[in-house]
Amino acid sequence: MDKLMLAILLLLKIFMVSTRLTTVCSSLENFSQLEQETYLLDAQFRNTSTGSLLKCVEECQMYRRCASFNFDRVSGLCIMNEKTKNESLTTDLINIKDYVFSDINVWLSKRPGACSEHNCSKTEVCEELNGTHSECVTVYCGKPPAVSKGEMIGANLDFWNINESVSYNCSPGFEPLGERVCQSDGSWSTFTCQRVVTCADLKACNNDYTDGEYWFRVKLANYQYVKVYCSGMATTSPESYITLFGENYSYFLDTDNGACSTSWSGTFEGNTTFSKVKFNPWNFSFLHGGFRFANTSGLFGNFGRTVDCRDSLSCAAKEAGSFQIDTTGTGLKVVDYLTWTDATTVTRSSNGNVITGSCRARCLYCKPTGSGFGAGAFSLEYDTSFVPDNTTAIFPVCKQ
Structure with missing residues (x-):
């Protein structure tokens, strides 16, 4: 008997639901x-x-x-x-x-x-507080503001949900700083594409970074990654260097002209070796000055220069002042049109990474001159045959 009653109740429920749906469907047809x-x-x-x-x-x-x-x-x-x-x-x-x-x-x-x-x-919805009062509550953000040097990934919609985020691709030489998120008040959180071209830029990008090697995308290298050593990151004026792996030196001689003595007189003699050279990313050049990463015996010699005070004829068979620039392993090369003063004999390796010079200048500097050398800077070009090891330096990540 219980089963019969249950069946009857079930059939009655189905009938009532069916009747309600039919009534609802038919009633909606009355709305023009x-x-x-x-x-x-x-x-x-x-x-x-x-x-x-x-x-x-x-x-x-x-x-x-x-x-x-x-x-x-x-x-x-x-x-x-x-x-x-x-x-x-x-x-x-x-x-x-x-x-x-x-x-x-x-x-x-x-x-x-x-x-x-x-x-x-x-971007709001009206919510009733009681029978007579209401308030507008933010439920969306509008279009996010444009980002200088940044391109939005995906469609730029008119409305975004609270806590929804937007991603951007920053132009070469710029890195994302912050996160663009739709906030509860309908505003967008701060996001910029931060310029990271120099070590000073890197410090502004992320104050946690310390002295070390970092990958920078350099405009005059066609935005290829160049490994730059940042020095002085704890100071207000960090400096950019390129770490050198080959033999880089400036060998100065100052001997008795007449006797062609091999002993140094103590005025200009000196041998300087360089483990890093100062780098200017803006004009893509080495700066010849700087001794922070130089080791000197005697007088300091500037990068890519030398001097010799012996007579070029009577002492031709003797040792001369000399220098060497070796950029092997850096991804950079000194431009092939860089020239030195007439008293300098310069040879280059077939791949252009190694430049060796000797000097017979009668106490005059043998130094770069003319095209490729401006304001004391050696113009560079990117070595397209270079295969970088990404694990040897840090790719900058900005943080607020």
Whole structure:
């Protein structure tokens, strides 16, 4: 008997549900604002289960962004759209069973309650506090501000959800600083593409970085990565250097001209070796000065220069002042059109990485001159045959 009663109750429930759905479906046909069996594609921004058509209308009216809605007559799902029928493509309005569609502007503009005449923006929703008061609550951010030297990844939408983030590709020579996130007040968090060209830029990019090797993308190297040693990162004026792996020296001689003595007189003699050379990323050059990473015996000799005070004829068979520049392993080469003063004999390796010079100048400097040498700087070019080892230096990551 219990089973029979249970079956009867189950059949009665099915009948009542069926009757209710039939009543709901038939009642919605009485609304002239609705387009029956219709659904708008590619415009939805919010789904909510309202259970009834009029609740869907009221919910849509809470959002100034809501221009139309799709309503599922069976499930009571309310799908809010940010486009009207006229703002959409004709192909976006399709036929789907049990759905109705309507633009919101064909309904009464005033809804019951405190939100009946709200002036909330499209990034806000009206929320009722009680029967007579309401407030506009931010639920979206608008388009994020443009970023100098940055290009957004993906579509630049008109609206973004709270806590949603936007990613950017920064131009070569610039690194991301911060994160662009839609905040709860509708504003965007700070994000910039920070210039990282010099070691001073690196310090501004990330104050945690200490002295060491870093990869910088250099404009005059066609934005190839160049490994730069940053020195003095704990100071207010960090400096940029290139670490040298080959033999780099400046050998100065100052001997008795007449006797061609091999002993030094003590005025200009000196032998200087360089483990690093100062680097200017702006004009892509070595600076001949600087002794922070130089080891000197006697008088300091500038990078890529030498001097010899012995007579060039009577002492031709004797040792001369000399220098060597070896950029092997750095990815850089001194430009092949760089010249030295006439008293200098210069030879270059076949790959251009090694330059050796000797001097017979009668106490005059043998030094770079002319094209490729400006304001004491050796012009460089990128060695296209160089294969960098990415593990030997740090790729900068900026932090606030």
